[in-house]
Amino acid sequence: MAGTVVRSSTPTESSAGFAARALQTVKRSLSRASGAGPIRFGIEGEPEAALELPREAVELLASLLGHMAAGRAVSIVPDHAELTTQQAADMLNVSRPFLVGLLDAGEIEFRKVGTHRRIRAQSLIDHQREDDRKRREAADELTTLGQDAGLT
Structure with missing residues (x-):
């Protein structure tokens, strides 16, 4: 991942x-x-000190805290980061061989560095969004078919 750190954290109950x-x-x-x-x-204990953060960073912090409060693991990966196939498979919660199949089928963009595949984090996110969209469409279609058949 060429100088990029992927930071993951699973919150404890506390x-x-x-x-x-x-x-x-x-x-x-x-x-x-x-x-x-x-x-x-404001920074507690330092009355004259204040921390100014860009609104986007605070919105990201709110999202991060929301996931942690719900007990979900959180990973922070810059869009431009290049992931190994194992890191990408872990992010998608699939096996590495399954991910390699997606890459070879052209489902996710990647590049080769020697014999190794590297996947941009943004390409992985784009794939997840598209896959989620397709799943929602399929679920909506099944719901419509069920209603038309009088099953709901």
Whole structure:
């Protein structure tokens, strides 16, 4: 992954509680802040110090805290990061051979570095979104067929 660190974290029960409390504070700060400018946070114990964060970073923090509060594992990967096939398979929660099949079928963009495949994180995310869209369409179609047949 050429200088890019993938950071994963699975919250403990205790840290999920902390995350839930922090999420409320962050949400209040987001709702009070106007516009797209930075959001200021005070630092406890340092009355003259304040931390200014871009709104996008605070929104990302809120999303991260929401997942942690729900007890879900969270990974942070920059869009431009290149993942190994094992890292990409782990992100999709599939086996590495299954992922390689998707790559060879042209389902996900990748490049080769020597004999090794590298997948951009954004390509993986794009594939996930498209796969989710197809699943929703299939579920909607099944629901419609069930209603037409009088099964619901």
